[in-house]
Amino acid sequence: MAAESPAGQSPSRGKRSDAQRNRQTVLAAAAEVFATSGVDAPIRRIASRAGVGMGTVYRHFPTRADLVTAVYHHQIEECAEAGPTLLADADSPLDALRQWIDLFVDFLVTKHGLADALQSDSDRFAALHTYFLDRLLPVCAQLLDAAVESGDIRPGTQPYELMRGIGNLCVGRDDDPRYDPRRLIALLLAGLRQPRTP
């Protein structure tokens, strides 16, 4: 509970009161702008929406990734914490995995361009990539291991590969009725299941 700060990004603690206030203002503005224009929105716009200068935004969040992680921090955290809970409550490890992936996918597809940013090969987002991985990879690994252990799915799948695959499947135009990443992810999970050895 004490150790916050995702990536060297120190929150308000010990800072001057105006700085704390500004940090919050920027965060709120960024959240609004991200929601309407995606996480690629110009920093200028976020700054002016917050009523501050660009310098202020950049001081609090040196890279765009820092800003994005700060905005979505809570939701990432929730997703991470849901892992063990689901594993404890679900009917089977495979079911837990399925439900957790659902959660993750919901998160990705409801944020414009977030999945795109995550997988982007521009290094503007490298820190974001890293943060997601640090936080969620262990959770995914735990679920995967449990499902292998129980014999629900075949062994050999790397958590990193699975998570990237899921992230990748969520990339792209957000509102194309012909494309629903969930269907493909279901297919992927079906492929993961242990072929019953009769």
Add this chain to the structure above:
Amino acid sequence: MAAESPAGQSPSRGKRSDAQRNRQTVLAAAAEVFATSGVDAPIRRIASRAGVGMGTVYRHFPTRADLVTAVYHHQIEECAEAGPTLLADADSPLDALRQWIDLFVDFLVTKHGLADALQSDSDRFAALHTYFLDRLLPVCAQLLDAAVESGDIRPGTQPYELMRGIGNLCVGRDDDPRYDPRRLIALLLAGLRQPRTP
């Protein structure tokens, strides 16, 4: 053989000789630059590499997508034509589908950032997306149908969704040894297989 021109993009025919020459020069320069810097490379750079002005590039290829499609035209065509051939030669329709997807994936992953561009939600690449779909979707549909017909895979999968999924899985950093899209695509295909109804 007569009808070329992917997207309203008329090739050299009937143009002035200097224009024809320039078109080829630009195409060659673009191919080189794409190979080294990806399909996102600045138009300025392509122009200067070709020794022409930007205006020239833009006149021959009004959008970036036009340039990209022109550069990869042959390979897309090959891929499209391979579909029926594979279907005729392979052991089973599913095998043909597998091999065709392999071909497609190889094409995508060997071109820096091509998959990224394909799925990008920026509309700079909309025409590229369209061209790929126009040319390859029918082929994929044919293979898919055949595999359904033969009972190899379950029905109900939309060709569009499958192709986008495959494209999406190829997105991202090109040289991460931890991530091989092929493994996930194999998983996807496994999920597609008809569950033997015992």
Add this chain to the structure above:
DNA sequence: GACTGAAGCGGAGCGCCGCTCCAGTTAATT
């Protein structure tokens, strides 16, 4: 309340990019 130095602020400025536009050049035709 006045003083002060450090922390914070903002936006002008630089470089890079996509894309347009038009005065000048060149190839084809007569």
Add this chain to the structure above:
DNA sequence: AATTAACTGGAGCGGCGCTCCGCTTCAGTC
């Protein structure tokens, strides 16, 4: 040789990321 339609190139505009530094404001001190 003259004509003209086609073609050319790059200056120029607007937008963006990011930095840098003179100015402002806060928070302790007396």
